[in-house]
Amino acid sequence: MNSPMQAFVTQAGARIYRIPLELFPQLEGFAHVVVTEHLIALVDVGSGFGDSNEQLEAGLASLRSQYGEAIDWSNLTHILITHAHIDHFGGLPYVRERTAAPIGIHELDRRVLTGYEERLATVAGRLTRFLAEAGLEPEEQTDLMDLYHLGKQLFASMPVEFTFEAAGMDLGPLEFVHVPGHSPGQVLILLDELMFSGDHILGQISPHVAPERLSLNTGLGHYLDSLKRTRPLADRTRLVLGGHNPPFTDLAGRVDEIWELYRGRLARVLEITGSARSVAEIAHELFGQTGGYHRLLALEEAGAYVEYLHQRGYLAIPDFERLEREQTGTVRYQRVEGEAYRMPGPASTAAEIGERHLRI
Ligand SMILES: [Zn+2]
Ligand SMILES: [Zn+2]
Structure with a gap:
């Protein structure tokens, strides 16, 4: 400072x-x-x-x-x-x-x-669901939502x-x-x-x-x-x-x-998910014990990696049938075997590099 x-x-x-x-x-x-x-x-x-x-x-x-x-x-x-x-x-x-x-x-x-107030309310609904699926104890979910709602007082x-x-x-x-x-x-x-x-x-x-x-x-x-x-x-x-x-x-x-x-963190998530893991477990593996607002940030960050890999077919949800029946509870993700993980580089193709020079 x-x-x-x-x-x-x-x-x-x-x-x-x-x-x-x-x-x-x-x-x-x-x-x-x-x-x-x-x-x-x-x-x-x-x-x-x-x-x-x-x-x-x-x-x-x-x-x-x-x-x-x-x-x-x-x-x-x-x-x-x-x-x-x-x-x-x-x-x-x-x-x-x-x-x-x-x-x-x-x-x-x-x-x-x-x-601002509408925005906080709509995101709060989605965050509640995200935390429930992440595999936190109910008490911890409540604590984190209270922390999120503190933001209400900061702006109108x-x-x-x-x-x-x-x-x-x-x-x-x-x-x-x-x-x-x-x-x-x-x-x-x-x-x-x-x-x-x-x-x-x-x-x-x-x-x-x-x-x-x-x-x-x-x-x-x-x-x-x-x-x-x-x-x-x-x-x-x-x-x-x-x-x-x-x-x-x-x-x-x-x-x-x-x-x-990010490439390293995504690879680490794939390492961790050899057996099915919740977002809370993955956050703990990546960031260790965190508290307060840092806990919320760590869960969101891990959630972003899981979402990225799941959306691209590198992770799957083995017990999706239970989720379908119950519509609630912890979601666990597991690595899809045989899907070689590929993440392109930031300037990966000749076409992109050529484009970059054309624009100068
Ligand atoms: Zn920012
Ligand atoms: Zn900032």
């Missing part, structure tokens, strides 16, 4: 300020201010939790005092949200009270902001003014690239040789992926497709500024690292 504020200038002269925020206890992240001759945009707004709003305010104040920028709430031109996770948009009510700048987000994440629905696809996926010198997976409407924002990556790709941690059954356009399949489409952008990207972790330069290398991490 306690990263310093950082400033960057692109070759074309855009100025970027990276404001550190304590989003939740033990979770540091960043809001960015982008200044070009066309616009002054705030990219993500923090969680609104704890001191996050005050830290955002202090960051803007230091743009004036340390960097001599004539920037305050009144001359911001846009508020851009990289994806609808609470640690990136929870500060919006605070921001809305201070600036009339239009708020923009991708279409597929809009209703998290505009129909509010309107947004524009969406990225409707805007043509660009805004002055900013280009948006839709990379669903970590969230349905996750975008990369490209500016000259810089990339704002939200949580799609981070320097040190692998982004959390949940099963798509909880929310369409998430899941490991979508995430890996997006990761694959991210790799060719390395040709034009010199620096990646993520929503967490320090900035990094080697985008292609980082794509490959994350790819290998």
Whole structure:
């Protein structure tokens, strides 16, 4: 924690300020201010939790005092949200009270902001079913659902003014690239040789992926497709500024690292499922003993791997007849013998590599 504020200038002269925020206890992240001759945009707004709003305010104040920028709430031109996770948009009510700048987000994440209560309620239903099938004790299911419902108090629905696809996926010198997976409407924002990556790709941690059954356009399949489409952008990207972790330069290398991490984890799941296993058992094998919110994240992550492999025919449900009769209870997955596991590389075919060079 306690990263310093950082400033960057692109070759074309855009100025970027990276404001550190304590989003939740033990979770540091960043809001960015982008200044070009066309616009002054705030990219993500923090969680609104704890001191996050005050830290955002202090960051803007230091743009004036340390960097001599004539920037305050009144001359911001846009508020851009990289994806609808609470640690990136929870500060919006605070921001809305201070600036009339239009708020923009991708279409597929809009209703998290505009129909927050509906969204929590519908996902809660699916999460309840997922946890029941995962093989948890009823008491533990209740504890995890209570934890999930805590999110209700953190935000109330509010309107947004524009969406990225409707805007043509660009805004002055900013280009948006839709990379669903970590969230349905996750975008990369490209500016000259810089990339704002939200949580799609981070320097040190692998982004959390949940099963798509909880929310369409998430899941490991979508995430890996997006990761694959991210790799060719390395040709034009010199620096990646993520929503967490320090900035990094080697985008292609980082794509490959994350790819290998998932390849390894999927192989491990297939190893574990020589005999039928529940998602809770697989999560325990992969991540060990976890508690609280980390427990929920570990179950979702394991659930995403199981979903990916099951959907592709590498895992099967041996006692599906019991499930059909009872319509409830723990679901156990077992490796399908004789199905050689193949996962393509992130830049796997000559055609794709050729395409990548054509686009330069
Ligand atoms: Zn996120
Ligand atoms: Zn985040």
